[in-house]
Amino acid sequence: MKVRQISVFLENKSGRLLEVCRCLAKAGINIRALSIAETADYGVLRLIVDNPDLAMESLSRELFTVSETEVIAVEVPDRPGGLAEVLQPLYEANINIEYIYCFVEKSGESALVVFRVEQIDQAIGALQRAGFTVLPGEKVYSI
Amino acid sequence: MSYFNPVEVLDRERLEQLQLERLRNTVDRLYQQVPFYRGKLDEVGYRPGDIKSLEDLRKLPFTTKDDLRENYPFGLFAVPLREIVRIHASSGTTGKPTVVGYTAGDIKMWADLVARTIVAAGGTKDDIVHVAYGYGLFTGGLGLHYGAELLGATVLPMSGGNTKRQVRLMVDFGSTILCCTPSYALNIAEVMEEMGVGKEDIKLKSGIFGAEPWSAEMRAQIEERLGLSAHDIYGLSEVVGPGVSIECGEKNGLHVFEDCFIPEIIDPATGEVLPPGERGELVFTNINKEGMALLRYRTRDISRLIPGPCPCGRTHVRMERVTGRTDDMLIIRGVNVFPSQVEAVLMQIPGLSPHYQLVVDRVGSLDVLEVQVEVSPEIFSDEIKELEALQQRIADEIQSYLGVGVKVRLMEPRSIQRSEGKAVRVIDRRKI
Numbered sequence: 001m002k003v004r005q006i007s008v009f010l011e012n013k014s015g016r017l018l019e020v021c022r023c024l025a026k027a028g029i030n031i032r033a034l035s036i037a038e039t040a041d042y043g044v045l046r047l048i049v050d051n052p053d054l055a056m057e058s059l060s061r062e063l064f065t066v067s068e069t070e071v072i073a074v075e076v077p078d079r080p081g082g083l084a085e086v087l088q089p090l091y092e093a094n095i096n097i098e099y100i101y102c103f104v105e106k107s108g109e110s111a112l113v114v115f116r117v118e119q120i121d122q123a124i125g126a127l128q129r130a131g132f133t134v135l136p137g138e139k140v141y142s143i
Numbered sequence: 144m145s146y147f148n149p150v151e152v153l154d155r156e157r158l159e160q161l162q163l164e165r166l167r168n169t170v171d172r173l174y175q176q177v178p179f180y181r182g183k184l185d186e187v188g189y190r191p192g193d194i195k196s197l198e199d200l201r202k203l204p205f206t207t208k209d210d211l212r213e214n215y216p217f218g219l220f221a222v223p224l225r226e227i228v229r230i231h232a233s234s235g236t237t238g239k240p241t242v243v244g245y246t247a248g249d250i251k252m253w254a255d256l257v258a259r260t261i262v263a264a265g266g267t268k269d270d271i272v273h274v275a276y277g278y279g280l281f282t283g284g285l286g287l288h289y290g291a292e293l294l295g296a297t298v299l300p301m302s303g304g305n306t307k308r309q310v311r312l313m314v315d316f317g318s319t320i321l322c323c324t325p326s327y328a329l330n331i332a333e334v335m336e337e338m339g340v341g342k343e344d345i346k347l348k349s350g351i352f353g354a355e356p357w358s359a360e361m362r363a364q365i366e367e368r369l370g371l372s373a374h375d376i377y378g379l380s381e382v383v384g385p386g387v388s389i390e391c392g393e394k395n396g397l398h399v400f401e402d403c404f405i406p407e408i409i410d411p412a413t414g415e416v417l418p419p420g421e422r423g424e425l426v427f428t429n430i431n432k433e434g435m436a437l438l439r440y441r442t443r444d445i446s447r448l449i450p451g452p453c454p455c456g457r458t459h460v461r462m463e464r465v466t467g468r469t470d471d472m473l474i475i476r477g478v479n480v481f482p483s484q485v486e487a488v489l490m491q492i493p494g495l496s497p498h499y500q501l502v503v504d505r506v507g508s509l510d511v512l513e514v515q516v517e518v519s520p521e522i523f524s525d526e527i528k529e530l531e532a533l534q535q536r537i538a539d540e541i542q543s544y545l546g547v548g549v550k551v552r553l554m555e556p557r558s559i560q561r562s563e564g565k566a567v568r569v570i571d572r573r574k575i
Contacts, residue, residue, distance in 0.1 A: 007525035009518050011555050037527050041552050044525060063337075065518050065556055069525040098526060116525075 001124045002070040003114070003137045004052040008045040009065035012038070020045060020064065027051075027058040032143060033114055035101035046101070048073075048114065050141045070120055073103070073140045075110035075133040083113065089130035090115075095123050105143045107135065112143070147262040147294065148255060150402045151457045158458060159197060161402055165430035167194040170203065173436060176221045179214055180438065200405060200428060201416055205439045211241040211381060220244045220435050227434050231380050232280045240280075243380050244434040250289065252431060256386030256400055257290020263391045263398065263457075264374035265349045266320050268295030273318035273347075275309055275327060276354065277564050278302040282384025283354055287322045290386065296320075303327060303563040306334040313345050321350045325357040325365060325373075326566035329497050332368035333561075342370035351376045353385060355565045356465050356483045360490030361497055375464050381440055382427045388462055396449040396461030403431040406462060407439065408448055411469050422447040424469055425462065443469040445481075471569060473503055475510045478547040482568040485514060488540050494522035495537075498559045505573040512549045514541065517556050 010016045017036075024031065033048040049055045052068070059066045076082045090097065095117050103112035112135070117123045124134050146152060153161070171191045173180040183204040193199065211219060220227065227244040234240065245253065261272065272291040276283030284302055291298045299318060301309055309331060312318070321328065328350060335345075347369055353376035362373050377397050378385035387404055388397035399406045404427045408417045411424040425444045429436035445468065449461040467481030474480070482501055489495050495516055502513040516537065524530055534551040541549050560567065 005525070007523075009523050009553075009555060011553075011558065016555075039527060039531070042530075042555075044527060044530070046525065060520075063557055065520050065523045067520060067523050067525055 001072065001134045001136055002120060003048060003073045003135070003140050005069045005071045005114070005116070006047045006049065006052060006055050006059070007067050007069055008047070008059060010036075010043050010045055012040070012042055017045065019062075020059070023058055023062050023064070024049065024055060027054055029055050029058070032105070032140065033101065033103040033112070035099070035114075037099065046099075048103075048140060052141070069116065071114050071116045072120060072124055072127070073135045074113050074115060074127055075107050075135065076113045078106065078109060078111045082111065086113070086127065086132055089126040089132075090117070090123055093122055093126040095119050095126065103143070107133075107143065112140075145262055145267075146457065147259040151259060151398070151400075151459060153402070153458055155458055158401060162405060162430060163194070163197055165402075166197065166200065166405065166428065167192075169428075169430050169432075169436050170194055170438065173221055173438065177219060179210065179219060183438075197405070200407070200439070203428075203438050205414065205426065205441050206437045207441050208241060208381070208443075212239045215239050216242040217244065219437070222246060222434055229285075230280075231282045231285075231384065233380055234281070241381055243282075243384075246433040249383075249432055249434050252403065253286065253383050253386060254289035254293040256383065256403060257286055258294040259290075259400065260351060260374075260376050260386050260389035261287075261290055261294050261296065261320065263389045263455075264320065264351050264376075265372065265392065266291075266294065266296060270296045270319045270348075271299065271317055271346075272296045272320045272322060273299045273301055273309075273313060273316075275301045275303055275321065275323035275331070276385075281564075282378070282380040283322075283324075283564075286378070286384040286386060287351065291320075291322075306331055306563070307338060310335050310338055310340055313347070314340060317346045319346050319348050321347050321352075321369070321371065322376075323350075323352065324354045324562060324564055324566070325352040325361055326355060326562035327564060328352055328365050328369065328373075329361070330561045330563070332365065336368075342368065345370070347371040349374060351389075353377055356467055356471075356481070358466075358483050358487040358490060359464075360487055364490065364497055377462070377465060379442055379444075381437060382429060382442075383432065387427065390464075391453065391455040391457060393453055393455050395453070396463055398453065398455075398457045398459045399448075399462055401459045404428065405430060406448060406460065408446070409441075411441075411443075419450050420447060422463070425465070445469060473501070473512070473569065473571070475503065475512045475547050478545065480512070480545055480547055484545055485541060486568075488544050489514075489516060489537070492537060492540065494519055496556070498561070500559050500567070501569045503569065503571045503573055510573065512547065513552050514538075514549045515552045515554050515559060517559055518553045519556060 278284030
């Protein structure tokens with residue numbers, strides 16, 4: 001039920017994001033979702049791709065600083081209040097969210113949201129008990 | 144124990160007698176041969192024959208780098224140019240280069256000194272000595288080269304740069320002793336790792352590293368990554384080049400070859416000789432050199448002399464490893480900061496790479512020191528708060544160790560320029 005997310009350390013310099021994307025393009029890797037967290041001097045690019053192993057290998061080979069983190073991808077009803085409904089069981093289970101971001105593609109009629117939490121297994125349990133669909137990695141990579 | 148030249152274990156009494164004879168000859172010869180020294184010695188009322196004991200050295204004038212520049216290029220040579228067989232010079236990045244001339248005798252004497260250093264670092268004639276110091280006007284490359292040849296070892300005159308080739312040949316030829324700057328040794332280790340060459344694939348057993356200050360922590364890291372025993376070598380072209388002093392197997396200070404140089408430690412502000420064991424500026428007097436001999440040359444390097452005998456058996460006094468120079472000392476908001484101190488702090492934080500740079504700038508009337516460090520995959524966290532905590536930790540440790548607040552900037556790996564010789568540790572953007 002966990003999804004592999006790849007994070008890349010990037011200095012705030014023009015062209016660095018382009019270089020990451022070029023590196024992935026060369027390896028034929030498709031980006032499924034991404035977000036950037038930034039500070040004044042640097043940023044962390046977070047990616048979900050169709051082939052995490054190849055992406056890690058390609059980026060490391062070009063000397064980018066990369067790491068892998070486990071996140072969860074949840075189907076969120078695409079209507080007002082949809083996200084709030086998903087957050088409710090996490091709040092009740094006392095699970096703190098580090099960050100979230102959205103997929104470009106939809107999963108059927110639902111939006112796809114990526115969650116990063118510390119207690120990942122408890123979060124998956126809480127969401128499933130509340131009737132939400134947590135997508136397995138393989139399914140997310142091939143959307 | 145093993146040494147190259149029996150003079151290394153001469154008893155102190157005979158060694159000091161030898162020093163006195165050589166000092167007296169040197170000073171009188173300089174008085175006769177070098178107008179600059181005649182003038183300086185006249186100023187202090189020196190008359191030939193005035194040196195009666197080693198203590199009389201204190202009455203003699205200092206020589207500084209400016210003196211060398213003012214007498215550029217050959218003004219301090221003590222023999223006619225036809226007796227000079229080799230010239231070396233400093234890079235001159237901070238002004239006119241300083242020029243040194245060697246007679247054929249000097250070249251032999253120097254090679255003997257360097258052979259002593261290789262033996263002190265565990266070398267024998269069976270070793271393959273990989274010289275990755277720059278060859279050319281810089282004394283590092285040719286200095287180690289001649290010493291290794293005199294010892295009878297097999298020399299690889301690699302010079303600096305082209306690091307992948309260095310690694311390949313190190314594997315193919317089975318280099319056993321690596322000679323280069325410590326920052327270049329780390330660069331080699333890094334390139335080895337990138338090429339997938341492990342320390343079990345190479346045969347290095349010891350390293351002779353010098354020409355720039357480095358910390359004990361950096362030594363530990365080099366030893367670990369290259370699988371060798373690292374020895375600090377000290378020297379400066381003005382005095383001879385590499386081979387002024389070397390760490391023996393005890394690694395508790397560097398033996399100064401006192402049959403050729405007399406070391407003193409002075410207060411850099413007053414010029415007074417400090418009591419034994421105190422830390423201050425290193426000063427050397429050449430007593431066994433023909434082409435150019437300097438009296439009380441102020442090195443601007445900071446060290447102290449370690450009194451007492453060394454278990455290795457060498458009788459020559461030891462100097463503590465040089466931790467900084469009076470001229471690369473930064474004064475940040477009134478606090479003295481040496482790059483090697485910052486390095487020592489950084490190396491104690493697990494996962495930090497040994498590549499760093501200090502950028503000093505002045506914002507308004509305030510000095511700002513930025514410490515740039517590279518983020519290795521081991522310490523990279525996906526979460527900004529973790530990265531910020533790391534920045535804070537580095538800044539706090541530097542603050543508590545050095546008493547100066549700094550800004551820490553995290554950089555991508557390999558964004559700090561790699562050293563192929565002397566590392567550039569400080570960029571000073573202050574326009575003062």
